[in-house]
Amino acid sequence: MLSHYERRRLEQIQEWFERDDPHLARALGQVGGPGGWARSRTLRYTIDALAVFLVVLGAATLNFGLIFFGAVCLAAAACLHVTRWNDTPPRHRRLE
Incomplete structure (x- = not known):
């Protein structure tokens, strides 16, 4: 105080x-969150699609490296979604 x-x-x-x-x-x-490309909705959905593709490809070929990298991409995508890096403009703060 x-x-x-x-x-x-x-x-x-x-x-x-x-x-x-x-x-x-x-x-x-x-x-607010970071600006620029990190707030892009397209980037988040692209990482989601890449992660799902890598997991499915790794499961189909039994390549555990692809499955692991897909899981890492899924974790990164989840962080991007949960931290709410959305497309709303940042607010301005004043002392109260």
Whole structure:
């Protein structure tokens, strides 16, 4: 918990950043997941399809290396889905 003085000083610093360098203030105030290609829905579904394909191919050829790599891809795809790296724009945070 911040004291009244600390909160006021942080608000003054934030206002100074917003006046002096609005681009930096906007970048520092963003809340959300990573941007760019990591948020792509197409990327997530492509990793899903690749993982399923590798598991099926590995099972058909009894190649356990392909099955293992497919399982690793499935785990990565699950992380991408669960962490909610979605296509919504990041929010901006202000001190309260």
